[in-house]
Amino acid sequence: MGRTRTFDVNEALEAALGVFWRKGYEGASYADLVVATGVERPALYSAFGNKETLFLRALERYASNYANYVPAAIERSTARDVAEGVLFGAVELSTRFSDRTGCLGVNGALAGSDEAEQARAALIAWRADGEAALRRRFERARSEGDLPANSDCATLAAYVLAVAHGIAVQAKAGFAVDTLMAVARQALEGWPRSGNTLVAEQRL
Amino acid sequence: MGRTRTFDVNEALEAALGVFWRKGYEGASYADLVVATGVERPALYSAFGNKETLFLRALERYASNYANYVPAAIERSTARDVAEGVLFGAVELSTRFSDRTGCLGVNGALAGSDEAEQARAALIAWRADGEAALRRRFERARSEGDLPANSDCATLAAYVLAVAHGIAVQAKAGFAVDTLMAVARQALEGWPRSGNTLVAEQRL
DNA sequence: ACCTTTTCGTAACAAGCGTTATTATATCGC
DNA sequence: GCGATATAATAACGCTTGTTACGAAAAGGT
Structure with a gap:
């Protein structure tokens, strides 16, 4: 009633x-x-x-309706595809709406007065959750031989999300999608190659 | 008087x-x-x-007394050293003071009310200046053969600063220096190799 | 030693903040 | 239709915000 x-x-x-x-x-x-x-x-x-x-x-x-590209990326079949999914997803979401660029998880409360402390803490915890999930996924990839045995999975997870956050900062500054996609591709250049294939590179 | x-x-x-x-x-x-x-x-x-x-x-x-590691890095002799100087400098400055982590250029006004618009614009312009200087330095490196002839210098500059910004975000979240240094090193893994040396890689 | 000039600190300003009492209005069970 | 209940909107709350009058205090020039 x-x-x-x-x-x-x-x-x-x-x-x-x-x-x-x-x-x-x-x-x-x-x-x-x-x-x-x-x-x-x-x-x-x-x-x-x-x-x-x-x-x-x-x-x-936001986590379930917008930032869901992260869990979606984690379900991809190779670690490199996971990293790519996170980075491309970050670019896409950060530039999807011209009136709200960047990422709520970064824009929300990076710095602020003391009254924003709990909001900041919540965002930090949320980002840490994503990073932990990514690290676990990379650890699984390492155990499966998809990543080299000596890979530092915590560093790889932190790296991928650092680039994603940097992309969000630049998107908030008005960077174009194409620019940010190129950044994401560049970020994948140094991705570790799986250890069980023979790789020979030669540049003139 | x-x-x-x-x-x-x-x-x-x-x-x-x-x-x-x-x-x-x-x-x-x-x-x-x-x-x-x-x-x-x-x-x-x-x-x-x-x-x-x-x-x-x-x-x-801040630009002259703290963020001066960027112009200092630009004066290094190779493009890779420049990138390293920017990334390591970002890590060092973002974690130098435990009571003010991250970067003023990122913390200052990423998002905010309409009254912060001019501060935001100033920060965006300042970061764009740094990116342009970095791009010009990479273009010089490319013309000198220090970077491959087909290098996308604008993308490389945006990439390096994206990682630096991401590092600043993570530093503001309380990440340890060692973690961020590892991120910076990972970011350099895919740095383009100079085009005039023959490189052969082989992994088992 | 006065007069001018600049700075100091208290106190106040209007406007905006997040939050809530209060009253009116709409819905449901009987 | 009537009483009970939950939501609506107006209006105000106390507090903080950025900004500034104002009168007291200190310095230099003549």
Whole structure:
């Protein structure tokens, strides 16, 4: 019983996600959120709690609806394809919407006042989760001979995500898709070759 | 004539720089700046103008006193050494101070409200300057045969700085120096080899 | 020793922030 | 239709933001 909600909670969350994506946690004001969602302040509070919990829910949604290219890449069959999937996915997502470039996971709260500390911590933890999943995938590849036996999988995971983050920073600065795709391809140039094939290179 | 200043302008600017470095442009409040500099608000205004001009002066100082590892790297003798100098320099600076990790050029204003737009634009322009200088250096290397004739120097410059930015993001998340150094080394694995030497690789 | 000039520090400004009381409105069970 | 319940929107809350009047204090020139 009671009055029924006049707005769709998921639509409102999606709109709020967009604001956080563009302006970050602290840069997004409730005035912005009200305009973007079309929902008045008290309704946002009753539906999502305070700003921090709203941001966390937006991050959840971002992880499952936008940053899902990472788990998708992890399911690819070779470590190199995984790395490629992450990098190309980062380029694609970071440039998909011209009004919210870059990555919410990076834009959200890189630096800020003390009040943004919990949001920052949540983003750091989320990025660390992705990195751990990537590292485990590379470790599996190493055990399967898909990566050289002496590969440093933690470094490879950190490297791939570092490039992805750098791409997100550059996308936020307005870099073109083509430029960033070239960066991603360059990043794959030094990818370790599997140890059980004979490779001979020669350049003039 | 007139009363003499009781604080050192450069010391105050240095302290303000530290606050911007840690909290970014919008995250740094005048309350923070007053505490860090030991200078009251009106004195900061009379010495530096408003918050935006204070930030721009802090960025200038950052460029010349901290981010000078980039022009230093550019003076190295080979393109690979240049890339190494930028990447290792980014790691070193991003982890030099435990209370202000990462890079002011990235932390300063990646995302934010509309009021941070000019600070964002200044940071973007500054990073673009560094990238252009790096690209020109690589073009010189290419013309000297230090890089292959078909090298895409714009991509190489964007790539090196993308990794540097990604390293800065990870440093801000608390990554250890050793981890980031390993990332930087991995980033150099695919660096193009000079075209006038015969290279033969063989792995078992 | 005064007068001018510059800086200092307190205190205030309007505007914006995140958050919430409060009242009105719409829906459901009976 | 009536009472119970949940949401709607207006309006305000206290606090912080960046910025600035204002009067007190200190320095130099004549």
